[in-house]
Amino acid sequence: MTRLPRLTVRWRVATALGLVSLLVTSALAFGVWNLTSGYMLRQREQSAIRQAEANARLVDRSLRNGSEGLTELLTGLTSGPDSTVLLYRPGEVLTSGRQIDTDDVPRRLVDLGRRNTPAAQRLVVDGIPVLAVSLPITSADGAYVELAPLVQLDRTFRFLSALLVAGTVLVSLLGVALGSWASRRALRPLTELTRAASRIAGGDLRARLPAQTDPDLTSLAVTFNATADALEQRVLKDARFAGDVSHELRSPLTTMVNAAAVLRRRRAEVPGTAGKALELLTSEVDRFARMVVDLLEISRTDQQTEDLALEPIDVAVLVRNVVAARPGRPVEVEADPSPAYVLGDRRRLDRVVANLLDNAERHAGGAVRVAVLRRAEVVRLEVDDAGPGVPEELRERIFDRFDRGARAGSRGGDTGSGLGLALVAQHVQRHHGAVWTEPRPGGGARFVVEIPEAGQ
Structure with missing residues (x-):
């Protein structure tokens, strides 16, 4: 099973702040949506119901007076191209405005109007959202149904929802960006500490942390720099010791190398075990000489950090x-x-x-x-x-x-x-x-x- 790579501290902070921003803005957006949409919908319903009640009274009065021109009256009651007026009377249904299939109007809604029970219901008729208001017509034992279009309100709801979703996403992304920026600034001393420690590990013993203005970080910088100073002094002291020892060994070692060279030329005069011991001695003297030269080179390199020509x-x-x-x-x-x-x-x-x-x-x-x-x-x-x-x-x-x-x-x-x-x-x-x-x-x-x- 492959283990997913663990996020860095910076990205964990940024992700956490982004999630918190998402939760907070989502809750606020949900509250704004409920309050706004509920208020606007109630206002539209109240307006449509008041208008339908006034229209129903006109129709009822016209029927009581037996006046002619009921069709013209219904036509005049429509408030726009998407509105529909239906008058249910025994044996017939009169319609005006946008023509629809009367079966699209719920039967229960019409029956409530006929039983003198005003009712309202939101519907989608032929792809258009409407508010259906059913009111009783007592003079004709019928019901007056008016379909008030909610197209404009639906567009407003769509725009509001898109705006709230976009705002939620934007605030979440801003939260991630802010978290990344804040964590980067907060972790900058740690980054500088890592960089300085890496330089020291790489051989640059002069690497130090810059002076810190934050009281919480001052002690860290002072302690690290003091430790680096002590380490540098210790390394330089050891290098000087190795260099001094190697330098002091050069004079006697030169004598030993020259003597070994003389003995090597007379190897044929020393037979048997003594000859083998002479070979071992001269080879060890040569190795010792190279070791001293290498030690001098290393100690000189350790002590001089900026001597590259x-x-x-x-x-x-x-x-x-x-x-x-x-x-x-x-x-x-x-x-x-x-x-x-x-x-x-x-x-x-x-x-x-x-x-x-x-x-x-x-x-x-x-x-x-x-x-x-x-x-x-x-x-x-x-x-x-x-x-x-x-x-x-x-x-x-x-x-x-x-x-x-x-x-x-x-x-x-x-x-x-x-x-x-x-x-x-x-x-x-x-x-x-x-x-x-x-x-x-x-x-x-x-x-x-x-x-x-x-x-x-």
Whole structure:
């Protein structure tokens, strides 16, 4: 069973206010309709009944006096083209005005008039709404029936109902719009808090909430900014510590690397177990040296948040230069015919490409394809290898610091320090880009970097 997406707070408030507006305006419209339509209908009925009573007296007087010209009298009593006058006498029915089928007049209504009981009833005769008034004619033992048209009143009712329905719908929509506007203003501090927290999570430790004029929000802004200040100081302190330690290690490490190089050249003179120990020692010294360099780079990046030397860079040219400067078998670089420019820091982008190629060389036998493509306002760098690929559960972890994926905890060989891909992610993030890994068609892993194109 598919679960429907839950509405946001903003739309829940807007919907609630719209429903309340709908209920209130519907109740008001219903009351206005009842009062207005009832009053107008009563007024029209009273007018029609008074007119019918006066006409019935004229007919009754004419019949008592035996005067001629009853047909002309009935013709003169019609008030318009849609009105009808009927005179029921024993054995005959005289009509005047709009001609109708006498069977359309209810028999019970006529019988009430004949029994000296005045009556009125609303009907629809030949598609026209009318008010039928039945009055007794005592002189002729008959009934006088007059059909007063309600066409104008019906039009008024239709216009009034349409106006009330349109007003109800309009007020409901205005309620939704007002609720959306009010909730957006009420949730603006929360939106700013979310935006600032996202920037901090993305590495921008200088993100802060603006000063609030609302007393209810001042404490929130002050507390959040104080927490962000403390976090920034802690991160900078840790970065300085890592940088200081790495810097202090460089001098003795240089000595160790040079000594290891001397020992490596004399490897043939150290046989057996001592030779294997020497190989392990020199490989660990090399890995330690790369780790210290990477730590220095990371600590420098952590401490400096606005140090990017931005310039327009053709990524295809940069990648070709990095590939050409590397020893070993060169890799062909695929690129779109048109230049792919980004606004970036050349040193950091060089390091991104070099680290991706180093990662492919250490863990997958080297890169088999490097491509620079333009895709929907971004420049896309793809580095493919033919190795075992990256398991799905490790595709995010491998960009964390000191995470070496499936090789975590292993020693010997060139397993890396676990900082190369972390540096890639950090540098790409500084360029407002994204990096991830996905399966390569045909097997292996594909590392993808996307950076916004210059001028976008």
